[in-house]
Amino acid sequence: MLSVRALCTEYQTQKGPPVKAAQDVSFDVPKGKFFTLLGPSGCGKTTTLRSIAGLERPSSGEIEANQKIVYSSGKNLFVPPNKRNFGMVFQSYAIWPHMTVFSNAAFPLEVRKNKPSKQQIRDKVMSVLAAVQLDHLAERDATRLSGGQQQRLALARALVMEPEILLLDEPLSNLDAKLREAMRFELKRIQRENGLTTIYVTHDQGEALALSHEIAVMSEGRIVQIGAPRDIYNHPKTKFVADFIGTTNFLDGSVRAYDQEAARFRIDTPVGDMLVQSDTRFEAGTRVSIAIRPEDIELSDRDFPVDGNSNIYKGKIDTTVFLGDFVDVQVRLGNAMVQARSHPSLRAGEGDTINLRVKPEKCIAIVDESPTRKAA
Ligand SMILES: Nc1ncnc2c1ncn2[C@@H]1O[C@H](COP(=O)(O)OP(=O)(O)O)[C@@H](O)[C@H]1O
Ligand SMILES: [Mg+2]
Incomplete structure (x- = not known):
């Protein structure tokens, strides 16, 4: 449907x-x-989206939409934005005041060169307003809508042109947290029910994980990893991706030995030996970072049985933060500090000794020279 090549x-x-x-x-x-472009501020998401829309002129590459090339440096081809039939919604969507919800949504059709008949406009507008569940408010002044309703109206206005592709640039970032979450479900429903091919831009990893079939993580103008949300979350290829997608503990270590049969590595770390499962082969002596998610560290007041199959340590609780459904616990492990997510039934508190267990398949070994950076 959409293909972007070496842009x-x-x-x-x-x-x-x-x-x-x-x-x-x-x-x-x-x-x-x-499809979502995800990355910290300034990594090139908007630029990529605007290039697809034709609002920026790339220096090289090729963009094909619906089997039609809309940009090609090699063929010296550039289709102007109004000929690409893409719908766009930006972070700062503009709702026209002194106009009803209906007129706002109808506007793109009213100004079209081949303006449809009044009846056709009415039918189209009412059907997109129904899709975003605003049809019952069609006659209301658009400024008298809530933030979430205005956002849906902006979406309706993009949909009314029946775009082949929908381009969304951080469309939820102006909404408060609760509304943003509700709009995620709305967006997903509208996208699915209308079978819309959607390119979504966000710096919010939660949003990306919740909405996308596929995510491209960007850093400094480049895509550093593409995959399904689960794939990116569970198998980050670099420290940057592991760190950007959710909270991650990193422990540096050095590969000691490889157990071929179990596809496991024994790794020397400052907190002791660690078994790590991986399909990638690492030579002995390779320096690696081991990424472990807080929810993959089990905590217990009691000793774990030693089974040779898990990584078991003893640490000391530094800080606990109660968050209702779970407790976030900072644990001092030798010189390292790791964060674990635990059930609120955990009895041990700050200063207590605590047992930790991590399964080898939950440890991700990453060979990566690039510095770790967290988005603003
Ligand atoms: N019009 C412009 N002129 C010069 N530099 C720009 C312009 N727009 C964006 N940039 C720069 O290009 C880089 C990527 O920006 P952008 O695509 O807006 O990132 P993102 O949307 O991921 O935050 C940034 O370094 C930004 O400062
Ligand atoms: Mg941007």
């Missing part, structure tokens, strides 16, 4: 070299799928 987009600056905002960006989005 590069640069911005010229007054002084100094051009900003390479998107570099060698490639991905494919099948029809009807929800």
Whole structure:
């Protein structure tokens, strides 16, 4: 449906070299799928989306939508944005005041060159308003809508043109937390019911995990990993991805030995030996970072049975934070501090000794030289 090949987009600056905002960006989005560009502020998400829309002119690459090339540096081809038939919703959506909900949604059709008949406009607008569940408010002044309703109206206005592809740039970021969560479900429903091929941009990993069929994680203008949400979460390829998608503990270590049969490594770490399961082969002596999610560290007041199959340690609780459904616990393990997520029934408190257990398949060994960075 949408294919982006080796896309590069640069911005010229007054002084100094051009900003390479998107570099060698490639991905494919099948029809009807929800694809997300995820990454910290400034990593090139908006640039990539605007390049797809035709609002930026890339320096090289190729973009194909619905078997039609809309941009190609090689073929010297650039289809202007209004000829691409994409719908767009931005972070700062504009609702026109002094206009009803209906007129707002009808506007793109009213200004169209081949303007449809009054009846056709009425039918189309009412059907998109129904899709975003605003049909009962069609005659209301658009400024008298809640934030979430205005956001849905912006979406309706993009949908009314029956776009082949929907491009959304952080459309939920102006909403408060509760509304944002509710709108996630709305968006997913609208996308699914209408079979919309959607490219979504966000810096919010929770949003990306919740909505997407596939996620591309970007850093410094490049895609660093593409995969299904579960895949990216469970098998991050770099420290950057592991750190950006959720909370992660990192322990540095050095590979001691490989047990071929079990596909397991024994790794020397500052907290002791650690068994790590991995399909990748690492040579003995390789320096690795071991990524472990807080929810994969089991805590117990009692000793775990030693079975040779799990990683078992003793630590000391530094801090606990009660969060209702669970407790976040900072545990001092030798010189390292790790974060674990536990059930509120855990009795041990700050200063107490605590037992930790981690399964080898929950430890992800990463060989990665790039520095770890967290988004703002
Ligand atoms: N119009 C512009 N002129 C110059 N530099 C820009 C312009 N727009 C964006 N940039 C730069 O390009 C990089 C990528 O920006 P952007 O695509 O907006 O990132 P994101 O959407 O991921 O936050 C940033 O370094 C940003 O400062
Ligand atoms: Mg942006």
